Amino acid sequence: DADVTQTPRNRITKTGKRIMLECSQTKGHDRMYWYRQDPGLGLRLIYYSFDVKDINKGEISDGYSVSRQAQAKFSLSLESAIPNQTALYFCATSDWDGQPQYFGAGTRLSVL
Amino acid sequence: SQQGEEDPQALSIQEGENATMNCSYKTSINNLQWYRQNSGRGLVHLILIRSNEREKHSGRLRVTLDTSKKSSSLLITASRAADTASYFCATATTSGTYKYIFGTGTRLKVLA
Numbered sequence: 455d456a457d458v459t460q461t462p463r464n465r466i467t468k469t470g471k472r473i474m475l476e477c478s479q480t481k482g483h484d485r486m487y488w489y490r491q492d493p494g495l496g497l498r499l500i501y502y503s504f505d506v507k508d509i510n511k512g513e514i515s516d517g518y519s520v521s522r523q524a525q526a527k528f529s530l531s532l533e534s535a536i537p538n539q540t541a542l543y544f545c546a547t548s549d550w551d552g553q554p555q556y557f558g559a560g561t562r563l564s565v566l
Numbered sequence: 567s568q569q570g571e572e573d574p575q576a577l578s579i580q581e582g583e584n585a586t587m588n589c590s591y592k593t594s595i596n597n598l599q600w601y602r603q604n605s606g607r608g609l610v611h612l613i614l615i616r617s618n619e620r621e622k623h624s625g626r627l628r629v630t631l632d633t634s635k636k637s638s639s640l641l642i643t644a645s646r647a648a649d650t651a652s653y654f655c656a657t658a659t660t661s662g663t664y665k666y667i668f669g670t671g672t673r674l675k676v677l678a
Contacts, residue, residue, distance in 0.1 A: 458608075487666075489668075494670060495670060496654060496668045496669055496670040496671055497609075497654070497668040498668075499665060499666070499667075502665060512665070542606070544608060544609070546609075551596075551658070551660075552596045552597050552658035552666075553614075554599060554611035554614055555599075555601075555609070555611065555656075555666065556611070557608035557609045557610070558608050559607060559608045560606070560607065560608055562606070
């Protein structure tokens with residue numbers, strides 16, 4: 455089983471819909487991250503969490519919210535999806551500041 | 567804005583040749599990491615080099631870091647078709663809250 459699991463793997467939704475992307479990990483790491491990847495732009499940080507009570511905005515948090523339900527679970531929500539949120543979304547974990555990150559397989563989201 | 571910028575954006579070589587890609591960044595860093603991403607998949611950590619290190623090796627990978635020039639290079643020796651992927655550098659910085667900043671990536675294609 456993968457160390458970092460993202461669900462769903464693919465999702466097509468309509469403008470205005472609320473959608474949640476889920477991430478769970480078995481690494482035992484405190485630090486969890488959500489990124490989005492767009493062609494030619496690399497990865498951009500949406501939100502990150504250092505523990506259950508510590509959630510921080512990243513570079514592009516507008517239009518997104520997160521919930522850290524437990525050490526192992528970190529969810530990303532789009533409250534009202536819009537087409538320019540069509541992208542590949544990745545969850546990642548690390549065990550300490552600056553240490554290597556472990557990525558999930560990604561969720562490909564299309565907003566029509 | 568992206569801290570890391572990889573060069574070249576795309577690289578095509580024959581199997582057995584060496585591949586070199588470069589990364590430039592803008593601010594002081596604690597370490598720099600290289601990741602590989604196969605098409606549409608999650609990123610996989612390859613190697614980490616600390617700011618006080620100048621060179622590091624891992625198998626067929628050689629990474630150099632020049633903090634005075636704020637640049638790093640990744641050399642893949644004796645490339646294989648399986649090395650075909652996108653390669654990203656990521657800087658870990660304590661400028662503000664500790665976080666990672668990814669570059670835009672180099673797409674490597676190794677021809678059999």
